[in-house]
Amino acid sequence: MPTDRPPSPWKRPPPQAGADDAAPPRRQRDEELRLYGLNAVQAVFARRPAAIRKIYLAEARIPQLQPLLKWCVAHRVGYRVVDEADLHKLAASKHHEGVVAEVLREPPQSLATWLEALPAGPCCALWLDGVGNPHNLGAILRSAAHFGIRALLLPKASPLALSGAAARVAEGGAEAVPFVRLGREDNAIAQLRGAGFTLAATVVRGGQDLFATPLPQRLVYVLGAEGEGMDASLAAACDLRLSIPGSGAVESLNVAAATAVLLAQWARAR
Known part of the structure; x- marks a missing residue:
């Protein structure tokens, strides 16, 4: 009888509590990221399909994920149809939207590499000094992708990294906005200014009115x-x-x- 489900090359049993699927080794956790959420997974497939290592999905998601599953079969990447309880366990969240993927992390670029590839003209980036909440990071990435922001700049010592929760909240935005790792703060500021950027500190009190201040074309x-x-x-x-x-x-x-709000004001001025 015909079926929409492509043949699965991966025949291991469903994940059990305490098994490797539920708790990858530390080195694997450093190199791989467990994503969940339909838009987050589809964004990786659209931009970096070779980064995908495993897919877990609910049976109801098979029709929507046919191109991804056929790609998995063609490239011998394992996928498995699992039940809701297993998806909850794998994602450590009920907000998995029926799909979980293990993918290779994209390492941050250096500031010099990012600046070298940057085209001339208007450009906006975000320097995140201490932002750590994954839901805030995800929402920032979503807004940054929406407004065409070129990068998130991370201080040298910042432990901030993309998590599954942040990627889900970003709704695919995590694949559109690269992370850039800064060096020493004074050097990073000098490099950015040398590339024509103005740096704007965003403060609660005592700053110029955002809506009354002309914003430069190249802004951090x-x-x-x-x-x-x-x-x-x-x-x-x-x-x-x-x-x-x-x-x-x-x-x-x-x-x-x-x-x-900040990004919308910069985009409006362009």
């Missing part, structure tokens, strides 16, 4: 950590200090919401 918004904000010395080293005016009913916007 510097965003501080949730709660404590950015490092004072970094804020002082920036060329601009910008604030988002509001009613005063709350102290400030969440960092992800503020990012969307």
Whole structure:
């Protein structure tokens, strides 16, 4: 009888609690990322199919994921149809949307490499000084992808890395916005200025009104950590200090919401 399900090359039994599928070795965790969510997985397939190592999916997702599953068969990449409980376990979340994938991480670029490949003209990037919440990171990536932002710049010592939760919230945006690892802070600032960028510290109070300030064509918004904000010395080293005016009913916007406002204002000016 005909079926829409392609033949599976992977015949191992479903994952069990405590098995390798539920807890990959540390080296594998460093090199691989367990993604979940339909848009997150499809974005990797569209941009970096060779990074895919394993796929787990609900039977109901087979029709939507036919191109991916056929690619898996052609390239001998294992996939497995599993039940809802196994997907919950694999994703460590109920928000898996019926598909989980293990993929190779894309390593961050160096600042020099990123700048060398950057075309002339308008460009905006985000410098994340201490942002750590995965849901905020995912929302920032989604906004950055929507507005065509060129990169997320990470301080040298920042432990921030893409997680499955962040990638799901980003809804595919994690594949559109590269991570760039900075070197020493003073060198990074000099390199960015040498490439024509203005650095704008985003502060809760005391900055210029975002909506009344002309924004340069090449701009790096510097965003501080949730709660404590950015490092004072970094804020002082920036060329601009910008604030988002509001009613005063709350102290400030969440960092992800503020990012969307900042990026929309830069895009509007272009």
